[in-house]
Amino acid sequence: HLDRVAAVDGAVHAFLHVDTAGALAAAEAVDKSIAAGEAPASPLAGVPLALKDVLTTKGVPTTCGSKMLEGWIPPYDATVTRRLREAGVVILGKTNMDEFAMGSSTENSAYGPTHNPWDLDRIPGGSGGGSSAALAAFEAPLAIGTDTGGSIRQPGAVTGTVGVKPTYGGVSRYGLVAFSSSLDQAGPCARTVLDAALLHEVIAGHDPLDSTSLNVPVPPVVAAARQGATGDLSGLRIGVVSEFSGDGYQPGVLRSFEAAVATLEKLGAEVVEVSCPNFTYALPAYYLIAPSECSSNLARFDAMRYGLRVGGDDPSLDAEQVMSLTREAGFGPEVKRRVILGTYALSAGYYDAYYGSAQKVRTLISRDFTTAFEQVDVLISPTTPTTAFRIGERTADPMQMYLADLCTIPANLAGNAAMSVPSGLSDEDGLPVGLQIMAPALADERMYRVAAAYE
Numbered sequence: 523h524l525d526r527v528a529a530v531d532g533a534v535h536a537f538l539h540v541d542t543a544g545a546l547a548a549a550e551a552v553d554k555s556i557a558a559g560e561a562p563a564s565p566l567a568g569v570p571l572a573l574k575d576v577l578t579t580k581g582v583p584t585t586c587g588s589k590m591l592e593g594w595i596p597p598y599d600a601t602v603t604r605r606l607r608e609a610g611v612v613i614l615g616k617t618n619m620d621e622f623a624m625g626s627s628t629e630n631s632a633y634g635p636t637h638n639p640w641d642l643d644r645i646p647g648g649s650g651g652g653s654s655a656a657l658a659a660f661e662a663p664l665a666i667g668t669d670t671g672g673s674i675r676q677p678g679a680v681t682g683t684v685g686v687k688p689t690y691g692g693v694s695r696y697g698l699v700a701f702s703s704s705l706d707q708a709g710p711c712a713r714t715v716l717d718a719a720l721l722h723e724v725i726a727g728h729d730p731l732d733s734t735s736l737n738v739p740v741p742p743v744v745a746a747a748r749q750g751a752t753g754d755l756s757g758l759r760i761g762v763v764s765e766f767s768g769d770g771y772q773p774g775v776l777r778s779f780e781a782a783v784a785t786l787e788k789l790g791a792e793v794v795e796v797s798c799p800n801f802t803y804a805l806p807a808y809y810l811i812a813p814s815e816c817s818s819n820l821a822r823f824d825a826m827r828y829g830l831r832v833g834g835d836d837p838s839l840d841a842e843q844v845m846s847l848t849r850e851a852g853f854g855p856e857v858k859r860r861v862i863l864g865t866y867a868l869s870a871g872y873y874d875a876y877y878g879s880a881q882k883v884r885t886l887i888s889r890d891f892t893t894a895f896e897q898v899d900v901l902i903s904p905t906t907p908t909t910a911f912r913i914g915e916r917t918a919d920p921m922q923m924y925l926a927d928l929c930t931i932p933a934n935l936a937g938n939a940a941m942s943v944p945s946g947l948s949d950e951d952g953l954p955v956g957l958q959i960m961a962p963a964l965a966d967e968r969m970y971r972v973a974a975a976y977e
């Protein structure tokens with residue numbers, strides 16, 4: 523895999539940092555323990571993985587795709603990183619991403635975009651485009667992403683790979699550099715559903731270092747993927763979200779979705795239409811809640827604690843001026859837009875109208891899910907309204923960029939599980955399309971069963 527990275531990553535740019543020495547040492551340690559007759563630490567011992575650069579890695583640079591953290595070497599491992607190491611997974615390096623995970627194309631990285639291996643002129647999705655592109659380019663068989671509004675599922679869809687957002691609280695956020703803490707969730711990315719399930723069981727589980735980590739058993743996702751692989755979905759009820767079609771959806775994506783519905787019926791599932799009327803308001807609610815939390819979380823980048831410091835040696839500048847110069851130089855335009863938006867939405871006099879209203883919409887969306895899951899076992903929709911767009915096509919228009927996450931955001935707002943599984947190629951442009959499967963909170967195994975049968 524290191525050879526493959528050396529051969530293709532100049533064109534793909536999935537990685538920000540390749541940890542050759544660390545990867546070889548980890549692989550050798552696994553070899554030695556097997557030679558000594560020890561049982562492997564996990565089914566994934568010795569398997570290489572690409573890690574999104576928003577998770578801390580002790581002794582290995584972590585930039586979050588930002589100039590603000592250029593050269594920062596974390597003194598500790600995220601819980602996800604630690605669990606990977608303990609399972610014998612070989613971390614190849616850190617993958618490219620939109621700055622602080624804000625974006626849908628990886629074009630907001632301060633280190634240049636990642637290219638979609640299916641067509642190098644197109645985006646690999648975002649914010650975790652590097653992780654999904656590494657899978658699609660066969661640079662790694664496994665990857666980790668984080669999903670605040672769709673950043674695992676949307677890159678999965680447009681690169682023809684599997685991407686899973688576990689139930690919120692299912693995977694520890696300790697060491698995941700926070701963007702929007704009530705939405706952020708790390709999850710597995712892979713080329714097959716079973717691979718994703720095996721990785722899911724390695725990284726999931728209670729962590730006392732994260733106060734929102736759930737102290738419950740990990741959903742049996744590997745068993746569910748194996749059960750689904752038998753191809754029998756009889757007895758299962760699947761709901762099509764009626765709000766996710768129509769204007770703004772490419773005809774090729776909609777035709778792929780119709781074909782997916784027919785396949786699921788052939789596998790024995792009963793498919794019905796379900797209305798979730800408040801999902802229409804998910805995008806505007808998200809773009810108040812996520813920037814509000816971001817404006818608070820990113821206050822830690824104050825030129826004193828980590829990374830960049832501009833003007834720190836100039837005795838004529840006070841601390842506030844140094845902070846201001848540093849944030850001006852260290853943050854890119856999208857991060858600044860969100861900090862300003864969030865600060866405004868939280869300010870006295872506007873808080874109730876904006877943030878308060880968005881939180882009420884969030885509750886209504888959760889209730890839509892609850893009502894829907896009284897009628898069906900899982901919900902499905904296209905993962906994204908369109909296939910991969912061209913690099914540069916949407917950078918001038920943030921609203922166009924935000925629309926890429928239209929179908930993925932409700933699951934983040936409600937905290938339930940959702941994933942994207944490859945759904946063939948669009949008959950319009952020959953590019954990958956994703957099928958989104960959503961399950962109730964803590965019923966992650968249901969979507970794995972359906973995805974494995976469909977795959």
Ligand code: GLN
Nearest residue numbers: 623624625670671672673
């Ligand atoms: N594209 C969305 C955003 O820009 C979601 C990002 C994410 O899931 N990290 O906020």
